[in-house]
Amino acid sequence: MLNKETGLFHIPVTIMRGGTSKGVYILESDLPDDREKWDDVLLRMMGSPDKNQIDGLGGGQSVTSKVAIVSPSNRPDADVDYTFAQVSVDKPIVSYKGNCGNISSGVGPFAIEKGLIKAQNDKTSVRIYNTNTDKLIVADIRTSDGNVVYDGDFSIAGVPGKAAPVKLKFVNPAGTLGKGLLPTGNAVDVLEVPGLGNIEVSIIDAANPLVFVKAQDIGLTGKELPDDVNADEEVLALLEEIRGLAAVKLGLIDDYRKSAWETPGIPKITFVAQPKEYKTMGGETVAQESIDLVSRMMSMQKAHPSYAMTGAMCTAAAAVVPGSIVNQVCSGHMDTQYIRIGHPGGILECGVDFQQHNKIPEIEDTFGFRTANLIMEGVARVRF
Structure with a gap:
């Protein structure tokens, strides 16, 4: 929400680790209605451009300078819409081209935490429409008593300790650019x-x-x-x-x-x-x-x-x-x-x-x- 007197946005944020990346997860409704303002808001929020991102939430490298923007979906085949934003560390650039699969693994838990989808018993499947690639991702999240279960015995390389697994299935993933699996028509x-x-x-x-x-x-x-x-x-x-x-x-x-x-x-x-x-x-x-x-x-x-x-x-x-x-x-x-x-x-x-x-x-x-x-x-x- 913008305070016109102070010129400040106060934006509810959730910081999550998704896979081997870490990012800021935001409800789309908490960002400005005018999408042309998103870049400036996200750059300032993450502290870019600055190699240390010392004055923001970014961590000084690409895998910790990411944003997930989530909203309820109007699509019959999806529960939530998700837009990925890669905020450059050292350049005044926000890229919405392509998706981040690691950050995608936090979208399901975030959607449940924010009440966008109701948790089921032992497992909750969240159908995620990624707006960047026009593709559907199905995330299987471990849940219990209506809450996300983060603790578990599954480990992934690049992350210390163990946690609950998140299965990600990318449905019909080929052709995010609209040119098929082989966009040049050639294997080589x-x-x-x-x-x-x-x-x-x-x-x-x-x-x-x-x-x-x-x-x-x-x-x-x-x-x-x-x-x-x-x-x-x-x-x-x-x-x-x-x-x-x-x-x-x-x-x-x-x-x-x-x-x-x-x-x-x-x-x-x-x-x-x-x-x-x-x-x-x-x-x-x-x-x-x-x-x-x-x-x-x-x-x-x-x-x-x-x-x-x-x-x-x-x-x-x-x-x-x-x-x-x-x-x-x-x-x-x-x-x-x-x-x-x-x-x-x-x-x-x-x-x-x-x-x-x-x-x-x-x-x-x-x-x-x-x-x-x-x-x-x-x-x-x-x-x-």
């Missing part, structure tokens, strides 16, 4: 990268559009940790260059050199390699036989500390596309109901249901498990 495309030459990539669109490249083709191993990547300006520049060229190929921008400003969130770039033993950020060893591939994602021009859930969903879909970069590097004995992605924090398990039609599979759904936690509720004081 060739990009001409200045200073490097031609490299093969796969541009796959499921849950979010991703561009995949083999680590070896860009001088990497796939075992790099986020600090290694973020400390190498040449690698960062090369990855953003490839991502920008893919964005041009998708028709999102005209000049690849402007990708970080004009389409910073999608497509996300991911470099992959065949299964191999590596050390996680925590110093633990991930055995070669325990994973189906190693993969490293970028988020807002920095290395993701773990793995985006929508990235996992897209990776699962890419794994069953014959000849794709992901399909090429995956272990030959891969179980498509239990695809194991080796990322900097550990292992993420996900799956895909599909029908094979000629060379392009029909993706019925992708799924995985996350956890969520309600950290605090309060009122954000935002000067406007």
